[in-house]
Amino acid sequence: MAREPKAPVVIVGGGFGGLYTALALAERRGHPPILLIEPNERFVFLPLLYELLSHELRSWEVAPRYDTLLAGRGVAWLQERVSRIEPQEHRILTSSGRSVTYGQAVVATGSTTQSYGIPGVLEHSLSFRTLADVQRLQQLIASLRQRQRPLQRLAVVGGGASGVELACKLADELGGSALVELLERGPTLLPQARSFNREQALLALQRRDVRVRTGTAVVAVAADHLLIGPQAERLACDGVIWTAGIRCQPPAINPAPQTDGNGRLHTGGDLRVNGCPDLFAIGDGANCDDGTGQPLPANAQVAFQQATCLADNLLRAAAGEPLRPFSFQDLGEMMSLGRQDACLTGAGVTLAGRAAYELRRLAYLTRMPGGSHRLKVAAGWMTAWS
Numbered sequence: 001m002a003r004e005p006k007a008p009v010v011i012v013g014g015g016f017g018g019l020y021t022a023l024a025l026a027e028r029r030g031h032p033p034i035l036l037i038e039p040n041e042r043f044v045f046l047p048l049l050y051e052l053l054s055h056e057l058r059s060w061e062v063a064p065r066y067d068t069l070l071a072g073r074g075v076a077w078l079q080e081r082v083s084r085i086e087p088q089e090h091r092i093l094t095s096s097g098r099s100v101t102y103g104q105a106v107v108a109t110g111s112t113t114q115s116y117g118i119p120g121v122l123e124h125s126l127s128f129r130t131l132a133d134v135q136r137l138q139q140l141i142a143s144l145r146q147r148q149r150p151l152q153r154l155a156v157v158g159g160g161a162s163g164v165e166l167a168c169k170l171a172d173e174l175g176g177s178a179l180v181e182l183l184e185r186g187p188t189l190l191p192q193a194r195s196f197n198r199e200q201a202l203l204a205l206q207r208r209d210v211r212v213r214t215g216t217a218v219v220a221v222a223a224d225h226l227l228i229g230p231q232a233e234r235l236a237c238d239g240v241i242w243t244a245g246i247r248c249q250p251p252a253i254n255p256a257p258q259t260d261g262n263g264r265l266h267t268g269g270d271l272r273v274n275g276c277p278d279l280f281a282i283g284d285g286a287n288c289d290d291g292t293g294q295p296l297p298a299n300a301q302v303a304f305q306q307a308t309c310l311a312d313n314l315l316r317a318a319a320g321e322p323l324r325p326f327s328f329q330d331l332g333e334m335m336s337l338g339r340q341d342a343c344l345t346g347a348g349v350t351l352a353g354r355a356a357y358e359l360r361r362l363a364y365l366t367r368m369p370g371g372s373h374r375l376k377v378a379a380g381w382m383t384a385w386s
Helices: 016-026 046-053 066-070 131-147 161-174 195-207 300-319 354-365 371-385
Strands: 009-012 034-037 075-078 082-086 091-094 099-101 104-107 111-113 153-157 179-183 211-213 218-221 225-228 233-236 239-242 246-248 265-267 279-281 286-288 333-336 342-346 349-353
Touching: 009 016, 016 034, 016 066, 016 075, 016 104, 016 300, 046 131, 046 161, 046 333, 046 354, 066 075, 104 300, 131 161, 131 239, 153 161, 153 233, 161 179, 161 195, 161 333, 195 333, 195 342, 195 349, 265 279, 279 300, 333 354, 342 354, 349 354, 354 371
Parallel strands: 009 034, 009 104, 034 075, 104 279, 153 179, 153 239, 179 211, 265 286
Antiparallel strands: 082 091, 091 099, 111 246, 218 225, 225 233, 333 342, 342 349
């Protein structure tokens, strides 16, 4: 007798959480059919986007195509955007009207810019999350270097890791043709960073003459200026890059599950969405209750680790077995601090400078998706070194 086909696992979103869950699940024996729904044609390895901006890496290294990554891996790819998820019917609807039935589904749609309702943020500022963002910023840098007008300025809003890393890289790329200002609403930069990395980052900003404004709130963004502080002081600038926060925008889910203030879906420690037995969430879009009472960091390291746990839990859920809770292991912290400069802390090691830059790149090389892609990138780097 023919066996009844297994209902597929459908993964919505091909960022770190979604893609790595698909690849991890495909390596498990006896896995059900796997479908990845992702509208973009390329996966973006976000931690190395800074090196793409400075032309230290090439776009194919940082942003490989999904069809190349998934070829021969047993994962089907549907290049569409999901419009609605219906957990009770185990059904996903796409923007083209396609209906997909699933056994288990994963929401891994990542995050987007958090404007906090500040006027002009979405209309007049750049983000730094996509290849298009990198290209627009490269064009802006080239324009500023060519014009060489007095008092040119770029403003980076947000003093977390992304803002600091980007400010250092911009200062190196501009080469003094424009001032870089880093604005942070809170009292200090990098409030969650390790002390060594925070110290190295501050030194890197000082060496590059990046002007730092802490305790400075942006109240409006216009095409050629910012309004800052309680008096709405006008700060002229030739471009604004917004790294001040992220907000998650999962597809519409009916009935709607509980979300937090940043739009993240509440999940249990097993990454299952509360109230939806066969729906899971991962990465930036998941507020995972791991028993500590604190949300996990929204970074690639968390998504990497969650993907392995989730792949196991998807198989367990399909077999009706108990799921296991996710346990985050903090492996350390790495930061890019400009051209051929970085710092890192982890496993009892603290390092800064060129050696940290090379070690950071090697660490991320081991995390790139797909063995063949890692080999191609490694071969390219070895050729450049030689």
